[in-house]
Amino acid sequence: MKNIYSLLLATALLTSCGADKKKTVEDIIATDNLELIRKKKSELDASAQEISAQLKQLEATIKVLDPQEKIPLITTFKAKEDVFTHFVELQGNVSTKQNLVIFPEFSGVLTRVYVKEGQKVSKGQILAKIDDGGLSQQVTQLKIQADLAKTTFERQERLWNQKIGSEIQYLQAKSSYEAQQQAVSQLQQQVGKTVVRAPFSGTIDDVISEQGSVVAPGQSQLFRIVNLNKMYIETEVPERYISTIVKGKEVKVDFPILGKQLDAKIRQAGNFINPANRSFRVEVEIPNKDRSIKPNLTAKLKINDYTNDKAILIPQSIISENAENQQYVYTITNKVENKATVKRVIIETGKTQGDYIEILSGLKNGIEIIDEGARSVKDGQEVKILVVE
Numbered sequence: 001m002k003n004i005y006s007l008l009l010a011t012a013l014l015t016s017c018g019a020d021k022k023k024t025v026e027d028i029i030a031t032d033n034l035e036l037i038r039k040k041k042s043e044l045d046a047s048a049q050e051i052s053a054q055l056k057q058l059e060a061t062i063k064v065l066d067p068q069e070k071i072p073l074i075t076t077f078k079a080k081e082d083v084f085t086h087f088v089e090l091q092g093n094v095s096t097k098q099n100l101v102i103f104p105e106f107s108g109v110l111t112r113v114y115v116k117e118g119q120k121v122s123k124g125q126i127l128a129k130i131d132d133g134g135l136s137q138q139v140t141q142l143k144i145q146a147d148l149a150k151t152t153f154e155r156q157e158r159l160w161n162q163k164i165g166s167e168i169q170y171l172q173a174k175s176s177y178e179a180q181q182q183a184v185s186q187l188q189q190q191v192g193k194t195v196v197r198a199p200f201s202g203t204i205d206d207v208i209s210e211q212g213s214v215v216a217p218g219q220s221q222l223f224r225i226v227n228l229n230k231m232y233i234e235t236e237v238p239e240r241y242i243s244t245i246v247k248g249k250e251v252k253v254d255f256p257i258l259g260k261q262l263d264a265k266i267r268q269a270g271n272f273i274n275p276a277n278r279s280f281r282v283e284v285e286i287p288n289k290d291r292s293i294k295p296n297l298t299a300k301l302k303i304n305d306y307t308n309d310k311a312i313l314i315p316q317s318i319i320s321e322n323a324e325n326q327q328y329v330y331t332i333t334n335k336v337e338n339k340a341t342v343k344r345v346i347i348e349t350g351k352t353q354g355d356y357i358e359i360l361s362g363l364k365n366g367i368e369i370i371d372e373g374a375r376s377v378k379d380g381q382e383v384k385i386l387v388v389e
Helices: 002-022 025-030 034-065 135-161 167-192
Strands: 076-078 081-095 099-102 108-113 126-130 195-197 202-207 223-226 231-238 250-255 260-269 279-286 298-315 327-336 339-353 356-361 368-370 382-385
Touching (some): 025 034, 135 167
Antiparallel strands (some): 099 223, 231 279, 250 298, 298 356, 327 339, 327 368, 339 382
16 A cells, blocks of 8 residues: 555656746746746756757868858958047136236225125226315315416516516416426325225126225225136146147037036147246136136146148057067958958057047058957958958
8 A cells, every 4th residue: 555655656756846847937937936947947047057058069160161251350440531620628718817906006995895706897887986084175275376376477477578577587487386286186186086986897706895994005995806708728738738728729628517608719828837846837718708607617628739630540549569569460461352461550640539549650541441340350360351341
């Protein structure tokens, strides 16, 4: 009886295993039986490893039996003459020569302030008035004395022309009149200093001293006036560019904070090399019609220092170097349909821009250069050219 039971159990297990093998992956996943799912995965992993090993054996045998399979696949591109514009990348700050803090020229009480922050003003416009401390009255008195001196001089002059009176009387009257004129002029100049005027057209950026405060020359700041129309960027350029970065060179300007780019030109290049950092100063004039560009704003500059109208550019990644520190690339010769022979060419390189480099010698316009596969070929080797669509 026990033997019969064991036989029936074995038969059931074999039947179950055969049924599992016939089930698809989807059927096994649908059972939600973790043990069954793991078992199926192990079976598939073993099958995949076996198939992979068999494929490698087949590929190795094909390479041995078929010589064509040993030829490396490459891609190529043709060297082409193009305009190469090289830029030096620098950083600069926005400045303006018309950014000024106005100080008073006269001591006294600031009796009137005629402008407010953000107000546009014209050159010569009155901004404020300082109490003159009675100077205006003194000017009036001096003018009366000057008028009297003028009348006396004119009378004495008529007498002198008629040969009446002495020369000394004439000269004294003339001297007195001129002295009174100078006194009036000097006092008027002092009174003029009590009126604060705009030195140039611009915008009042800050009213620093309030009306009623006591101000003094060289100590009290009254206003800050800025002209946002005449802006420029100032930067320091390494001395090695002294002969290539000159007045009139094109500049690409980027303001990262504003998200704004514009084209400009160098308006001034310095002639003095700073011994501290071996650099010279340049100024780049920038338009600012919308007045979004402010003083001391940071700008990124790309200054054109070199242009080649017939340059050949290639990717830097395909260039190799030999034991003699010579740079070279691989080209192709004897091209027949999609097969060719590799040829190593020594080159001389120039300036770089991004991932590309300028070729000064070694390559001619139209020559076909190996791109993909350049690191895995040898001089004189036969290659197959893969056409990339």
